[in-house]
Amino acid sequence: xxxxxxxxxxxxxxxxxxxxxxxxxxxxxxxxxxxxxxxxxxxxxxxxxxxxxxxxxxxxxxxxxxxxxxxxxxxxxxxxxxxxxxxxxxxxxxxxxxxxxxxxxxxxxxxxxxxxxxxxxxxxxxxxxxxxxxxxxxxxxxxxxxxxxxxxxxxxxxxxxxxxxxxxxxxxxxxxxxxxxxxxxxxxxxxxxxxxxxxxxxxxxxxxxxxxxxxxxxxxxxxxxxxxxxxxxxxxxxxxxxxxxxxxxxxxxxxxxxxxxxxxxxxxxxxxxxxx
Amino acid sequence: xxxxxxxxxxxxxxxxxxxxxxxxxxxxxxxxxxxxxxxxxxxxxxxxxxxxxxxxxxxxxxxxxxxxxxxxxxxxxxxxxxxxxxxxxxxxxxxxxxxxxxxxxxxxxxxxxxxxxxxxxxxxxxxxxxxxxxxxxxxxxxxxxxxxxxxxxxxxxxxxxxxxxxxxxxxxxxxxxxxxxxxxxxxxxxxxxxxxxxxxxxxxxxxxxxxxxxxxxxxxxxxxxxxxxxxxxxxxxx
Numbered sequence: 001x002x003x004x005x006x007x008x009x010x011x012x013x014x015x016x017x018x019x020x021x022x023x024x025x026x027x028x029x030x031x032x033x034x035x036x037x038x039x040x041x042x043x044x045x046x047x048x049x050x051x052x053x054x055x056x057x058x059x060x061x062x063x064x065x066x067x068x069x070x071x072x073x074x075x076x077x078x079x080x081x082x083x084x085x086x087x088x089x090x091x092x093x094x095x096x097x098x099x100x101x102x103x104x105x106x107x108x109x110x111x112x113x114x115x116x117x118x119x120x121x122x123x124x125x126x127x128x129x130x131x132x133x134x135x136x137x138x139x140x141x142x143x144x145x146x147x148x149x150x151x152x153x154x155x156x157x158x159x160x161x162x163x164x165x166x167x168x169x170x171x172x173x174x175x176x177x178x179x180x181x182x183x184x185x186x187x188x189x190x191x192x193x194x195x196x197x198x199x200x201x202x203x204x205x206x207x208x209x210x211x212x213x214x215x216x217x218x219x220x221x222x223x224x225x226x227x228x229x230x231x232x233x234x235x236x237x238x239x240x241x242x243x244x245x246x247x248x249x250x251x252x253x254x255x256x257x258x259x260x261x262x263x264x265x266x267x268x269x270x271x272x273x274x275x276x
Numbered sequence: 277x278x279x280x281x282x283x284x285x286x287x288x289x290x291x292x293x294x295x296x297x298x299x300x301x302x303x304x305x306x307x308x309x310x311x312x313x314x315x316x317x318x319x320x321x322x323x324x325x326x327x328x329x330x331x332x333x334x335x336x337x338x339x340x341x342x343x344x345x346x347x348x349x350x351x352x353x354x355x356x357x358x359x360x361x362x363x364x365x366x367x368x369x370x371x372x373x374x375x376x377x378x379x380x381x382x383x384x385x386x387x388x389x390x391x392x393x394x395x396x397x398x399x400x401x402x403x404x405x406x407x408x409x410x411x412x413x414x415x416x417x418x419x420x421x422x423x424x425x426x427x428x429x430x431x432x433x434x435x436x437x438x439x440x441x442x443x444x445x446x447x448x449x450x451x452x453x454x455x456x457x458x459x460x461x462x463x464x465x466x467x468x469x470x471x472x473x474x475x476x477x478x479x480x481x482x483x484x485x486x487x488x489x490x491x492x493x494x495x496x497x498x499x500x501x502x503x504x505x506x507x508x509x510x511x512x513x514x
Binding site: 033037038157158159160161162164165167168169171172173174175176177178219222223224225226228 | 323326327328347349351354356357360361362363366367370371373374376380381382404405406409422423426432
């Protein structure tokens with residue numbers, strides 16, 4: 001088996017995929033704890049559908065590097081969802097449901113109407129479930145992914161204490177003068193970036209799993225915010241690597257294999273919690 | 277000049293005013309209890325004073341060298357906090373967030389302040405423990421230590437003893453009294469327990485629709501509102 005793997009490592013695209021996949025897994029896990037605890041996980045789910053719709057539009061417009069189009073659209077939606085979540089007449093979760101399902105439907109409709117591809121259902125499937133898109137990244141996309149991942153990690157480390165404060169107690173943070181709105185906005189924008197990145201790895205339907213499972217697993221066992229964050233980052237990277245290697249060797253779809261490993265680890269951690 | 281002066285204050289949710297034209301002031305060293313039925317606007321008033329929502333009319337002036345963000349706040353616990361994975365130390369340290377300025381991390385001064393307040397609340401032994409595994413009384417002490425990191429002068433507390441058993445409640449009241457008497461921290465507290473409010477507080481603000489009372493505890497005991505509520509509650513408790 002090691003021989004098979006080292007054989008695959010001869011191909012540069014396999015090496016790129018592993019590096020980019022690891023980076024994406026790392027940054028997607030960082031905000032998982034915040035997302036779960038702030039009850040923001042539904043926003044993550046909604047945004048992933050928006051990203052799918054945006055990708056369909058990019059396909060119709062024949063934009064070559066679609067990330068450059070999908071990213072701003074998703075960020076814009078993240079900002080809008082956060083704003084409407086507070087004060088609009090349509091309640092936050094209903095707004096998310098509307099936007100996400102709407103984007104999904106419009107995206108598929110556009111792909112059907114204007115598709116140039118001979119294998120439409122294959123295209124849709126790979127956008128939704130990621131299948132092999134991590135292996136087909138161009139060099140430019142690889143660099144874009146790498147730079148954005150590093151940026152996300154750097155932002156997270158720099159604002160770690162603020163993110164903790166805003167996650168644990170928004171009212172207290174606001175009362176002592178922390179600009180809570182600004183940090184919520186930052187969190188939403190970073191989530192949007194992560195989602196667009198993670199789309200390459202696991203496809204838009206499975207992104208939430210990539211963000212939330214490592215955090216939930218870590219929260220079973222660890223008791224401090226720092227240890228939960230570090231553990232979920234480590235778990236996410238390990239699961240993504242394991243999932244990608246299994247997928248390459250076994251020929252299974254990358255995204256769902258990674259998520260399957262994540263689920264397995266979650267149950268293992270639940271077990272560890274029971275035996276402590 | 278008073279620490280906080282509310283003049284002709286109107287507050288409420290969205291466009292619905294809960295209470296109009298409320299005036300009161302809090303001086304340094306006061307212990308003010310805000311009492312009244314559910315829905316009378318106690319929490320909303322506190323949120324307005326904290327700047328979490330805008331007053332619909334009137335003014336809130338801070339004096340005596342008090343800066344708006346120099347207020348310690350002990351909110352009611354939220355559902356999020358009940359299963360939050362964080363240690364006591366992480367939470368108390370977050371009380372220093374206003375002192376960080378543009379820095380990204382807590383420095384030696386903030387850590388010393390957090391340690392000092394943890395000691396003050398008698399929680400140093402628990403600093404590595406997980407917040408969600410503490411008892412209700414211990415959790416309140418942790419949140420109080422965090423609030424004290426944010427202020428030296430003024431603490432606002434939203435029902436700090438709700439859900440605590442009688443012994444822990446008495447401990448909490450003693451602790452708050454100590455902060456007020458010995459350390460000179462001004463206290464504004466929302467309370468359901470009128471008996472305790474009259475016993476510990478120096479001033480009472482009673483909200484309740486048309487009946488609004490503001491004055492010192494002695495005046496409250498002799499007022500119509502105070503007599504009615506005090507007697508009613510005493511009757512139930514006796």
